[in-house]
Amino acid sequence: MNLLDQPLGQLARRIAGATRVFHDHQLDFCCGGKHSLRDAAAARGVDGPAVAARLQDLLDHAGPANRDWGTATPAELIDHIITRFHERHRDELPELIRLAEKVERVHGDRADCPVGLAAHLSAMWRELENHMQKEEEVLFPLLAGGHGVLAGGPIAVLRHEHDEHGEALQRIAELTRDITLPRGACNTWRALYLGLRTLREGLMEHIHLENNVLFEQATAGAPWPQA
Known part of the structure:
Protein backbone atom coordinates (compact mmCIF):
# COMPACT_ATOMS: atom_id res chain seq x y z
CA MET A 1 0.00 0.00 0.00
CA HIS A 61 6.04 -1.99 15.17
CA ALA A 62 2.31 -1.91 15.91
CA GLY A 63 1.21 -3.91 18.91
CA PRO A 64 -2.01 -5.92 19.28
CA ALA A 65 -3.46 -3.55 21.89
CA ASN A 66 -3.94 -0.62 19.51
CA ARG A 67 -7.64 0.13 19.13
CA ASP A 68 -9.10 0.56 15.66
CA TRP A 69 -12.16 2.71 16.35
CA GLY A 70 -13.53 1.78 12.96
CA THR A 71 -14.39 -1.62 14.42
CA ALA A 72 -16.17 -0.19 17.47
CA THR A 73 -19.93 -0.14 17.89
CA PRO A 74 -21.53 3.32 17.76
CA ALA A 75 -22.23 3.20 21.48
CA GLU A 76 -18.58 2.38 22.25
CA LEU A 77 -17.24 5.15 20.04
CA ILE A 78 -19.73 7.72 21.34
CA ASP A 79 -18.86 6.84 24.93
CA HIS A 80 -15.16 7.24 24.11
CA ILE A 81 -15.74 10.63 22.46
CA ILE A 82 -17.75 11.96 25.39
CA THR A 83 -15.36 10.68 28.04
CA ARG A 84 -12.07 11.35 26.26
CA PHE A 85 -12.92 14.66 24.58
CA HIS A 86 -16.18 16.33 25.66
CA GLU A 87 -15.46 16.03 29.37
CA ARG A 88 -11.84 17.05 28.91
CA HIS A 89 -12.71 20.13 26.85
CA ARG A 90 -15.15 21.18 29.57
CA ASP A 91 -12.35 20.94 32.12
CA GLU A 92 -9.57 22.59 30.14
CA LEU A 93 -11.20 25.60 28.43
CA PRO A 94 -12.24 27.53 31.57
CA GLU A 95 -8.74 27.12 33.01
CA LEU A 96 -7.10 28.22 29.76
CA ILE A 97 -9.29 31.32 29.71
CA ARG A 98 -8.26 32.12 33.29
CA LEU A 99 -4.57 31.70 32.45
CA ALA A 100 -4.87 33.79 29.29
CA GLU A 101 -6.59 36.60 31.18
CA LYS A 102 -3.76 36.64 33.74
CA VAL A 103 -1.03 36.65 31.10
CA GLU A 104 -2.70 39.52 29.25
CA ARG A 105 -3.29 41.45 32.48
CA VAL A 106 0.29 41.12 33.70
CA HIS A 107 2.22 41.13 30.41
CA GLY A 108 -0.09 43.07 28.08
CA ASP A 109 2.56 45.73 27.49
CA ARG A 110 4.92 43.22 25.86
CA ALA A 111 4.92 43.04 22.08
CA ASP A 112 4.90 39.22 22.20
CA CYS A 113 1.91 39.00 24.55
CA PRO A 114 -1.07 37.19 22.94
CA VAL A 115 -3.48 40.10 23.41
CA GLY A 116 -7.00 39.00 22.50
CA LEU A 117 -6.39 35.33 23.28
CA ALA A 118 -8.64 35.25 26.34
CA ALA A 119 -11.56 36.75 24.42
CA HIS A 120 -10.98 34.33 21.56
CA LEU A 121 -10.88 31.33 23.91
CA SER A 122 -14.08 32.52 25.58
CA ALA A 123 -15.89 32.72 22.24
CA MET A 124 -14.44 29.38 21.20
CA TRP A 125 -15.61 27.81 24.46
CA ARG A 126 -19.17 29.04 23.95
CA GLU A 127 -19.27 27.65 20.41
CA LEU A 128 -17.72 24.34 21.42
CA GLU A 129 -20.09 23.83 24.34
CA ASN A 130 -23.08 24.53 22.10
CA HIS A 131 -21.69 22.08 19.54
CA MET A 132 -21.14 19.32 22.08
CA GLN A 133 -24.65 19.75 23.47
CA LYS A 134 -26.08 19.27 19.96
CA GLU A 135 -24.12 16.05 19.65
CA GLU A 136 -25.10 14.71 23.05
CA GLU A 137 -28.77 15.68 22.87
CA VAL A 138 -29.55 15.11 19.17
CA LEU A 139 -26.99 13.24 17.08
CA PHE A 140 -25.52 10.72 19.48
CA PRO A 141 -28.91 9.33 20.62
CA LEU A 142 -29.87 8.88 16.94
CA LEU A 143 -26.71 6.97 16.14
CA ALA A 144 -26.66 4.90 19.32
CA GLY A 145 -30.28 3.95 18.64
CA GLY A 146 -29.46 2.71 15.15
CA HIS A 147 -31.16 5.61 13.34
CA GLY A 148 -28.19 6.80 11.30
CA VAL A 149 -30.44 7.15 8.24
CA LEU A 150 -32.04 10.16 9.97
CA ALA A 151 -28.74 11.81 10.85
CA GLY A 152 -27.75 13.36 7.51
CA GLY A 153 -28.97 16.85 8.38
CA PRO A 154 -27.41 17.08 11.84
CA ILE A 155 -24.14 15.62 10.52
CA ALA A 156 -23.92 18.25 7.78
CA VAL A 157 -24.37 21.01 10.36
CA LEU A 158 -21.79 19.52 12.71
CA ARG A 159 -19.24 19.01 9.93
CA HIS A 160 -19.55 22.72 9.12
CA GLU A 161 -19.03 23.58 12.77
CA HIS A 162 -15.95 21.34 12.83
CA ASP A 163 -14.52 23.49 10.04
CA GLU A 164 -15.17 26.54 12.20
CA HIS A 165 -13.38 24.87 15.13
CA GLY A 166 -10.42 24.31 12.82
CA GLU A 167 -10.44 28.03 11.97
CA ALA A 168 -10.54 28.83 15.69
CA LEU A 169 -7.42 26.71 16.23
CA GLN A 170 -5.72 28.57 13.41
CA ARG A 171 -6.54 31.85 15.12
CA ILE A 172 -4.89 30.56 18.30
CA ALA A 173 -1.78 29.81 16.24
CA GLU A 174 -1.83 33.34 14.82
CA LEU A 175 -2.15 34.96 18.25
CA THR A 176 0.62 32.84 19.81
CA ARG A 177 3.13 32.50 16.95
CA ASP A 178 2.07 28.86 16.62
CA ILE A 179 2.06 28.46 20.42
CA THR A 180 5.73 29.37 20.68
CA LEU A 181 6.87 30.59 24.09
CA PRO A 182 8.77 33.89 24.13
CA ARG A 183 12.01 34.24 26.03
CA GLY A 184 11.55 34.91 29.71
CA ALA A 185 7.97 33.61 29.82
CA CYS A 186 6.63 33.21 33.35
CA ASN A 187 5.21 29.96 34.72
CA THR A 188 1.62 31.05 34.02
CA TRP A 189 2.52 31.74 30.40
CA ARG A 190 4.23 28.35 30.14
CA ALA A 191 1.22 26.57 31.64
CA LEU A 192 -1.07 28.41 29.22
CA TYR A 193 0.88 27.37 26.12
CA LEU A 194 1.25 23.79 27.31
CA GLY A 195 -2.52 23.70 27.78
CA LEU A 196 -3.09 25.22 24.34
CA ARG A 197 -0.96 22.53 22.70
CA THR A 198 -2.92 19.86 24.55
CA LEU A 199 -6.22 21.47 23.50
CA ARG A 200 -5.13 21.64 19.87
CA GLU A 201 -4.04 18.02 19.72
CA GLY A 202 -7.14 16.79 21.55
CA LEU A 203 -9.60 18.82 19.51
CA MET A 204 -8.03 17.72 16.24
CA GLU A 205 -8.22 14.07 17.28
CA HIS A 206 -11.81 14.62 18.45
CA ILE A 207 -12.82 16.08 15.08
CA HIS A 208 -10.99 13.31 13.25
CA LEU A 209 -12.85 10.55 15.06
CA GLU A 210 -16.18 12.17 14.33
CA ASN A 211 -15.59 13.28 10.74
CA ASN A 212 -13.64 10.26 9.52
CA VAL A 213 -15.04 7.42 11.62
CA LEU A 214 -18.38 8.13 13.33
CA PHE A 215 -19.94 10.29 10.60
CA GLU A 216 -18.55 8.18 7.77
CA GLN A 217 -19.98 5.03 9.32
CA ALA A 218 -23.35 6.70 9.85
CA THR A 219 -23.69 7.95 6.28
CA ALA A 220 -22.17 4.93 4.47
CA GLY A 221 -25.34 2.88 4.72
CA ALA A 222 -23.39 -0.21 5.78
CA PRO A 223 -24.27 -2.07 9.01
CA TRP A 224 -22.49 -0.85 12.13
CA PRO A 225 -20.18 -3.27 13.95
CA GLN A 226 -22.11 -5.09 16.64
CA ALA A 227 -21.13 -5.53 20.27
Whole structure:
Protein backbone atom coordinates (compact mmCIF):
# COMPACT_ATOMS: atom_id res chain seq x y z
CA MET A 1 0.00 0.00 0.00
CA ASN A 2 1.34 3.44 -0.96
CA LEU A 3 0.85 5.53 2.16
CA LEU A 4 1.44 8.76 0.25
CA ASP A 5 -1.78 8.29 -1.71
CA GLN A 6 -3.95 7.48 1.31
CA PRO A 7 -6.20 10.17 2.87
CA LEU A 8 -4.87 11.66 6.10
CA GLY A 9 -8.08 10.81 7.95
CA GLN A 10 -7.84 7.16 6.96
CA LEU A 11 -4.19 6.99 8.00
CA ALA A 12 -4.99 8.62 11.35
CA ARG A 13 -7.73 6.05 11.86
CA ARG A 14 -5.69 3.00 10.86
CA ILE A 15 -2.26 3.72 12.32
CA ALA A 16 -1.88 4.21 16.05
CA GLY A 17 0.46 7.14 16.64
CA ALA A 18 -0.13 8.69 13.21
CA THR A 19 -1.79 11.74 14.73
CA ARG A 20 1.42 12.58 16.59
CA VAL A 21 3.37 12.41 13.32
CA PHE A 22 0.82 14.68 11.65
CA HIS A 23 0.99 17.14 14.56
CA ASP A 24 4.79 17.23 14.22
CA HIS A 25 4.46 18.28 10.58
CA GLN A 26 1.31 20.44 11.01
CA LEU A 27 -0.74 18.25 8.68
CA ASP A 28 -4.48 18.70 9.21
CA PHE A 29 -5.95 15.21 9.54
CA CYS A 30 -9.32 16.31 10.95
CA CYS A 31 -10.97 18.97 8.78
CA GLY A 32 -8.50 18.17 5.99
CA GLY A 33 -8.78 14.43 6.48
CA LYS A 34 -9.88 13.71 2.92
CA HIS A 35 -6.65 15.05 1.39
CA SER A 36 -3.96 12.51 0.54
CA LEU A 37 -0.70 12.55 2.46
CA ARG A 38 1.07 13.44 -0.79
CA ASP A 39 -1.12 16.49 -1.48
CA ALA A 40 -1.22 17.67 2.14
CA ALA A 41 2.56 17.42 2.48
CA ALA A 42 3.11 19.30 -0.77
CA ALA A 43 0.76 22.07 0.35
CA ARG A 44 2.69 22.47 3.62
CA GLY A 45 6.14 22.15 2.00
CA VAL A 46 6.76 18.97 4.01
CA ASP A 47 8.82 15.95 2.91
CA GLY A 48 5.98 13.52 2.18
CA PRO A 49 8.14 10.38 1.76
CA ALA A 50 9.79 11.08 5.12
CA VAL A 51 6.38 11.32 6.80
CA ALA A 52 5.30 8.10 5.07
CA ALA A 53 8.45 6.39 6.35
CA ARG A 54 7.58 7.35 9.93
CA LEU A 55 4.07 6.00 9.44
CA GLN A 56 5.42 2.77 7.98
CA ASP A 57 7.68 2.39 11.01
CA LEU A 58 4.60 2.70 13.25
CA LEU A 59 2.87 -0.01 11.21
CA ASP A 60 5.91 -2.27 11.38
CA HIS A 61 6.04 -1.99 15.17
CA ALA A 62 2.31 -1.91 15.91
CA GLY A 63 1.21 -3.91 18.91
CA PRO A 64 -2.01 -5.92 19.28
CA ALA A 65 -3.46 -3.55 21.89
CA ASN A 66 -3.94 -0.62 19.51
CA ARG A 67 -7.64 0.13 19.13
CA ASP A 68 -9.10 0.56 15.66
CA TRP A 69 -12.16 2.71 16.35
CA GLY A 70 -13.53 1.78 12.96
CA THR A 71 -14.39 -1.62 14.42
CA ALA A 72 -16.17 -0.19 17.47
CA THR A 73 -19.93 -0.14 17.89
CA PRO A 74 -21.53 3.32 17.76
CA ALA A 75 -22.23 3.20 21.48
CA GLU A 76 -18.58 2.38 22.25
CA LEU A 77 -17.24 5.15 20.04
CA ILE A 78 -19.73 7.72 21.34
CA ASP A 79 -18.86 6.84 24.93
CA HIS A 80 -15.16 7.24 24.11
CA ILE A 81 -15.74 10.63 22.46
CA ILE A 82 -17.75 11.96 25.39
CA THR A 83 -15.36 10.68 28.04
CA ARG A 84 -12.07 11.35 26.26
CA PHE A 85 -12.92 14.66 24.58
CA HIS A 86 -16.18 16.33 25.66
CA GLU A 87 -15.46 16.03 29.37
CA ARG A 88 -11.84 17.05 28.91
CA HIS A 89 -12.71 20.13 26.85
CA ARG A 90 -15.15 21.18 29.57
CA ASP A 91 -12.35 20.94 32.12
CA GLU A 92 -9.57 22.59 30.14
CA LEU A 93 -11.20 25.60 28.43
CA PRO A 94 -12.24 27.53 31.57
CA GLU A 95 -8.74 27.12 33.01
CA LEU A 96 -7.10 28.22 29.76
CA ILE A 97 -9.29 31.32 29.71
CA ARG A 98 -8.26 32.12 33.29
CA LEU A 99 -4.57 31.70 32.45
CA ALA A 100 -4.87 33.79 29.29
CA GLU A 101 -6.59 36.60 31.18
CA LYS A 102 -3.76 36.64 33.74
CA VAL A 103 -1.03 36.65 31.10
CA GLU A 104 -2.70 39.52 29.25
CA ARG A 105 -3.29 41.45 32.48
CA VAL A 106 0.29 41.12 33.70
CA HIS A 107 2.22 41.13 30.41
CA GLY A 108 -0.09 43.07 28.08
CA ASP A 109 2.56 45.73 27.49
CA ARG A 110 4.92 43.22 25.86
CA ALA A 111 4.92 43.04 22.08
CA ASP A 112 4.90 39.22 22.20
CA CYS A 113 1.91 39.00 24.55
CA PRO A 114 -1.07 37.19 22.94
CA VAL A 115 -3.48 40.10 23.41
CA GLY A 116 -7.00 39.00 22.50
CA LEU A 117 -6.39 35.33 23.28
CA ALA A 118 -8.64 35.25 26.34
CA ALA A 119 -11.56 36.75 24.42
CA HIS A 120 -10.98 34.33 21.56
CA LEU A 121 -10.88 31.33 23.91
CA SER A 122 -14.08 32.52 25.58
CA ALA A 123 -15.89 32.72 22.24
CA MET A 124 -14.44 29.38 21.20
CA TRP A 125 -15.61 27.81 24.46
CA ARG A 126 -19.17 29.04 23.95
CA GLU A 127 -19.27 27.65 20.41
CA LEU A 128 -17.72 24.34 21.42
CA GLU A 129 -20.09 23.83 24.34
CA ASN A 130 -23.08 24.53 22.10
CA HIS A 131 -21.69 22.08 19.54
CA MET A 132 -21.14 19.32 22.08
CA GLN A 133 -24.65 19.75 23.47
CA LYS A 134 -26.08 19.27 19.96
CA GLU A 135 -24.12 16.05 19.65
CA GLU A 136 -25.10 14.71 23.05
CA GLU A 137 -28.77 15.68 22.87
CA VAL A 138 -29.55 15.11 19.17
CA LEU A 139 -26.99 13.24 17.08
CA PHE A 140 -25.52 10.72 19.48
CA PRO A 141 -28.91 9.33 20.62
CA LEU A 142 -29.87 8.88 16.94
CA LEU A 143 -26.71 6.97 16.14
CA ALA A 144 -26.66 4.90 19.32
CA GLY A 145 -30.28 3.95 18.64
CA GLY A 146 -29.46 2.71 15.15
CA HIS A 147 -31.16 5.61 13.34
CA GLY A 148 -28.19 6.80 11.30
CA VAL A 149 -30.44 7.15 8.24
CA LEU A 150 -32.04 10.16 9.97
CA ALA A 151 -28.74 11.81 10.85
CA GLY A 152 -27.75 13.36 7.51
CA GLY A 153 -28.97 16.85 8.38
CA PRO A 154 -27.41 17.08 11.84
CA ILE A 155 -24.14 15.62 10.52
CA ALA A 156 -23.92 18.25 7.78
CA VAL A 157 -24.37 21.01 10.36
CA LEU A 158 -21.79 19.52 12.71
CA ARG A 159 -19.24 19.01 9.93
CA HIS A 160 -19.55 22.72 9.12
CA GLU A 161 -19.03 23.58 12.77
CA HIS A 162 -15.95 21.34 12.83
CA ASP A 163 -14.52 23.49 10.04
CA GLU A 164 -15.17 26.54 12.20
CA HIS A 165 -13.38 24.87 15.13
CA GLY A 166 -10.42 24.31 12.82
CA GLU A 167 -10.44 28.03 11.97
CA ALA A 168 -10.54 28.83 15.69
CA LEU A 169 -7.42 26.71 16.23
CA GLN A 170 -5.72 28.57 13.41
CA ARG A 171 -6.54 31.85 15.12
CA ILE A 172 -4.89 30.56 18.30
CA ALA A 173 -1.78 29.81 16.24
CA GLU A 174 -1.83 33.34 14.82
CA LEU A 175 -2.15 34.96 18.25
CA THR A 176 0.62 32.84 19.81
CA ARG A 177 3.13 32.50 16.95
CA ASP A 178 2.07 28.86 16.62
CA ILE A 179 2.06 28.46 20.42
CA THR A 180 5.73 29.37 20.68
CA LEU A 181 6.87 30.59 24.09
CA PRO A 182 8.77 33.89 24.13
CA ARG A 183 12.01 34.24 26.03
CA GLY A 184 11.55 34.91 29.71
CA ALA A 185 7.97 33.61 29.82
CA CYS A 186 6.63 33.21 33.35
CA ASN A 187 5.21 29.96 34.72
CA THR A 188 1.62 31.05 34.02
CA TRP A 189 2.52 31.74 30.40
CA ARG A 190 4.23 28.35 30.14
CA ALA A 191 1.22 26.57 31.64
CA LEU A 192 -1.07 28.41 29.22
CA TYR A 193 0.88 27.37 26.12
CA LEU A 194 1.25 23.79 27.31
CA GLY A 195 -2.52 23.70 27.78
CA LEU A 196 -3.09 25.22 24.34
CA ARG A 197 -0.96 22.53 22.70
CA THR A 198 -2.92 19.86 24.55
CA LEU A 199 -6.22 21.47 23.50
CA ARG A 200 -5.13 21.64 19.87
CA GLU A 201 -4.04 18.02 19.72
CA GLY A 202 -7.14 16.79 21.55
CA LEU A 203 -9.60 18.82 19.51
CA MET A 204 -8.03 17.72 16.24
CA GLU A 205 -8.22 14.07 17.28
CA HIS A 206 -11.81 14.62 18.45
CA ILE A 207 -12.82 16.08 15.08
CA HIS A 208 -10.99 13.31 13.25
CA LEU A 209 -12.85 10.55 15.06
CA GLU A 210 -16.18 12.17 14.33
CA ASN A 211 -15.59 13.28 10.74
CA ASN A 212 -13.64 10.26 9.52
CA VAL A 213 -15.04 7.42 11.62
CA LEU A 214 -18.38 8.13 13.33
CA PHE A 215 -19.94 10.29 10.60
CA GLU A 216 -18.55 8.18 7.77
CA GLN A 217 -19.98 5.03 9.32
CA ALA A 218 -23.35 6.70 9.85
CA THR A 219 -23.69 7.95 6.28
CA ALA A 220 -22.17 4.93 4.47
CA GLY A 221 -25.34 2.88 4.72
CA ALA A 222 -23.39 -0.21 5.78
CA PRO A 223 -24.27 -2.07 9.01
CA TRP A 224 -22.49 -0.85 12.13
CA PRO A 225 -20.18 -3.27 13.95
CA GLN A 226 -22.11 -5.09 16.64
CA ALA A 227 -21.13 -5.53 20.27
